[in-house]
Amino acid sequence: MKGVLGIFEDREDLVRALKEAPGQGWTQLEAFSPYPDQELYELVEPGKSPVRWMTLLGGLTGGICGLALTIWTTLQWPLLITGGKPLISLPPFLVIVFELTILFGALATVTGFLYWGILRRLFRSLPYDSRFSQGHFGLWIECSEGETQQVIEWIKKTGATEWKEH
Amino acid sequence: MSDQESIQPSPDTRPEAARFEKVNRDVLRTLLPGPWYFALLAFCLMVFALGVWAWSRQVGQGLEVTGLRHPVMWGAYITTFVFWVGIAHSGTLISAILFLFRASWRAAISRAAEAMTVFAVMTAGLFPIVHLGRPWLFYWLLPYPNQRTLWVNFRSPLIWDVFAVGTYFTVSAVFFYVGLVPDLAVLRDNSTGWKRRIFAVASLGWSGSGREWKHFSSAYLFLAALATPLVISVHSVVSWDFAVAIVPGWHSTIFAPYFVAGAIFSGLAMVLTILIPARAILKLKDYITVGHLEKVAQMIIVSSLIVSYAYLTELFFAWYSENPFEQTVFLSRAVGDFAPLFWLMVLCNCLAPLLFFFKALRRNTVILFTISLLINVGMWTERFVIISGSLAREYARASWDTYSPSGVEWTILLASAAWFAFWFLLFIRHLPALPLAEVKESIHHAAHGPTPLQQEVNT
Numbered sequence: 001m002k003g004v005l006g007i008f009e010d011r012e013d014l015v016r017a018l019k020e021a022p023g024q025g026w027t028q029l030e031a032f033s034p035y036p037d038q039e040l041y042e043l044v045e046p047g048k049s050p051v052r053w054m055t056l057l058g059g060l061t062g063g064i065c066g067l068a069l070t071i072w073t074t075l076q077w078p079l080l081i082t083g084g085k086p087l088i089s090l091p092p093f094l095v096i097v098f099e100l101t102i103l104f105g106a107l108a109t110v111t112g113f114l115y116w117g118i119l120r121r122l123f124r125s126l127p128y129d130s131r132f133s134q135g136h137f138g139l140w141i142e143c144s145e146g147e148t149q150q151v152i153e154w155i156k157k158t159g160a161t162e163w164k165e166h
Numbered sequence: 167m168s169d170q171e172s173i174q175p176s177p178d179t180r181p182e183a184a185r186f187e188k189v190n191r192d193v194l195r196t197l198l199p200g201p202w203y204f205a206l207l208a209f210c211l212m213v214f215a216l217g218v219w220a221w222s223r224q225v226g227q228g229l230e231v232t233g234l235r236h237p238v239m240w241g242a243y244i245t246t247f248v249f250w251v252g253i254a255h256s257g258t259l260i261s262a263i264l265f266l267f268r269a270s271w272r273a274a275i276s277r278a279a280e281a282m283t284v285f286a287v288m289t290a291g292l293f294p295i296v297h298l299g300r301p302w303l304f305y306w307l308l309p310y311p312n313q314r315t316l317w318v319n320f321r322s323p324l325i326w327d328v329f330a331v332g333t334y335f336t337v338s339a340v341f342f343y344v345g346l347v348p349d350l351a352v353l354r355d356n357s358t359g360w361k362r363r364i365f366a367v368a369s370l371g372w373s374g375s376g377r378e379w380k381h382f383s384s385a386y387l388f389l390a391a392l393a394t395p396l397v398i399s400v401h402s403v404v405s406w407d408f409a410v411a412i413v414p415g416w417h418s419t420i421f422a423p424y425f426v427a428g429a430i431f432s433g434l435a436m437v438l439t440i441l442i443p444a445r446a447i448l449k450l451k452d453y454i455t456v457g458h459l460e461k462v463a464q465m466i467i468v469s470s471l472i473v474s475y476a477y478l479t480e481l482f483f484a485w486y487s488e489n490p491f492e493q494t495v496f497l498s499r500a501v502g503d504f505a506p507l508f509w510l511m512v513l514c515n516c517l518a519p520l521l522f523f524f525k526a527l528r529r530n531t532v533i534l535f536t537i538s539l540l541i542n543v544g545m546w547t548e549r550f551v552i553i554s555g556s557l558a559r560e561y562a563r564a565s566w567d568t569y570s571p572s573g574v575e576w577t578i579l580l581a582s583a584a585w586f587a588f589w590f591l592l593f594i595r596h597l598p599a600l601p602l603a604e605v606k607e608s609i610h611h612a613a614h615g616p617t618p619l620q621q622e623v624n625t
Contacts, residue, residue, distance in 0.1 A: 009181055009182075009183040010181070010182070010183075011182065011610070030375050030376060030377065031375065031376040032373065032374045032375050032376070033374055033376070033379065034186050034374060034602075034603065034606050035186075035348075035603040035604070035606040035607035035610065036379040036382060036383045036603065036607060037376075037379065037607075037610075038383070040376050040379070041376035041377065041379050041380040041383075042380075043376070044375075044376035044377060044380070045376065045377050045380055048384070049380050049381045049383075049384035049385075051381050051384040051385050051388065052384060052388060055388040055392070059392075069309065070320045073309060073317035073318070073320070074317070074320065076315050076317060077315060077316065077317065082321070089321060092320060092321045092326070093320055095326040095329070095330070095399075095403060096320055096325075096326065096329050098395075098399060099326075099329040099330050099332075099333045099396075099399065099403075100329070100333075102333055102337060102392050102395065102396045102399075103332075103333040103336060103337065105388075105392050106336070106337040106340055106341070106389055106392045106393075107336070107340070109385050109388045109389055109392070110340050110344060110385065110389070112381070112385060113344060113381050113382060113384075113385035114370075116377075116381040117377070117378045117380075117381035117382055117385070118370045118371070118372075118378070120377075121371075121373070121375065121377065121378060122371060126373065126375065128373045130355035132373065132374045133190075133348070133351045133352045133354075133355045133372075133374055134183075134186060134187045134190055134352070134355070135182065135183035135184065135185070135186025135187040135189075135190070135606070136183050137183075140375075
């Protein structure tokens with residue numbers, strides 16, 4: 001991937017640059033920050049994270065599995081030693097249903113995070129600077145080889161303290 | 167000094183990038199183990215080995231080496247199981263519930279509290295197995311297909327317990343790890359050689375890009391939202407181990423909220439017990455301030471009052487129900503064999519925390535630490551009085567008896583504390599004790615206020 005990586009000391013400069021870059025015709029952007037910054041990531045990728053759907057899907061699966069497990073296993077040995085209560089006594093089973101809802105929901109949430117947050121990025125192989133985990137911010141602009149000089153000229157003006165061509 | 171000031175790190179006028187780097191330096195500095203550290207680790211392992219030896223005697227000779235006799239078949243082991251599960255709960259309260267309430271002061275203590283949760287559940291999980299006469303058959307608790315198509319009884323609270331505690335351990339461990347990923351990247355970028363390679367894998371190649379943070383934040387929020395009802399369900403299920411049985415002193419509808427409040431109460435005390443020495447030894451007083459400790463003390467007051475109210479309600483139930491068996495149990499708690507423990511419990515759990523109503527006292531770390539130790543003792547005693555005290559006075563007078571734990575039981579209890587301390591020591595010198603990303607975020611917000619987007623979300 002061709003492009004320019006700008007390094008910023010000031011977050012506000014980066015926010016401004018992120019807002020202006022699409023106007024210059026560069027739309028393939030990525031921002032780097034040392035902490036979760038909602039304004040930044042909304043600019044990079046607007047909209048809500050799809051991880052929430054994984055949570056829902058996982059939770060529903062867990063709940064159904066809980067019901068299936070308790071009811072099916074009870075029917076495997078249908079002895080009425082339940083003190084007059086029905087064989088399939090839902091109130092106690094609901095405890096299992098609840099716990100499995102949470103368990104599957106949480107594991108699915110993490111799977112969603114690993115897929116969208118981690119795996120998808122591993123295949124993009126963007127450049128990285130170890131200062132991003134310290135205190136600096138970064139802006140990656142993807143562009144064609146001919147455009148790099150133009151991007152560098154522009155990124156200088158936005159307040160980047162350093163820039164690297166990739 | 168206002169609350170807000172006392173919680174934020176001292177004002178710093180340098181550019182943000184430099185201040186963020188200082189956070190990294192201050193926390194990474196704590197990761198240099200000295201000789202004392204290894205001595206302490208070795209000591210914990212020795213005490214744990216002693217416990218393993220005691221347990222091996224119990225496995226060899228049977229439960230006769232314990233003090234457990236009919237009618238008191240649940241004693242120190244089950245008490246300690248409940249105690250450690252309870253300790254875990256405040257970690258989730260601080261990391262998940264306060265996160266959902268946007269109590270940003272939690273950032274400084276959340277990592278240590280989360281670690282405490284994971285290790286406390288790992289400690290608690292030992293006890294149901296230790297308590298078994300034939301521990302090698304523990305897998306009978308799990309629903310697995312077997313030749314006789316015999317399944318577990320899902321009507322039994324003990325099976326609920328397996329599911330609740332198992333889920334709790336898995337979810338807390340996962341929650342702890344996900345929160346740790348960005349900080350592992352900091353460790354990766356600040357280390358060299360094989361350490362760097364380990365952290366690179368552990369941090370999953372984290373780069374801090376906007377897309378990563380976006381899905382990270384979403385996942386963290388939903389994990390917190392799942393952990394919140396989970397933590398309440400776990401101690402409710404633990405309380406139903408007792409409340410579902412018809413033992414007088416156990417069979418009560420208030421048990422679930424009563425136990426959840428007690429769990430959070432004891433866990434908050436444990437947070438203070440651990441953090442007060444840790445912040446001094448690790449020189450993190452600028453980050454974990456007296457203001458943070460004070461907030462924990464304030465939450466202790468609230469949970470202590472709920473617990474005291476539950477004690478009174480129990481006594482009221484016994485009196486008002488006119489049930490002679492209930493009345494006998496509660497009378498024997500106050501004046502019988504278990505009376506010294508009962509009054510110790512009242513002193514530690516109901517009276518001592520009242521001192522936190524005085525600002526000067528709850529900002530004094532020596533007093534905070536002392537009372538937190540008292541609460542730990544008090545909460546263990548509470549469970550002991552409830553569990554063994556009720557069994558000792560069950561219905562027929564002919565079967566009344568008393569109980570005191572044997573040397574084997576005390577050794578195993580001590581070993582469990584060593585096991586917990588061992589894991590916590592490993593954590594404190596190998597992983598950042600503060601959530602670096604969150605501390606940086608709170609520094610930023612302290613200086614600039616919430617971003618326009620966050621204001622939009624909040625309104």
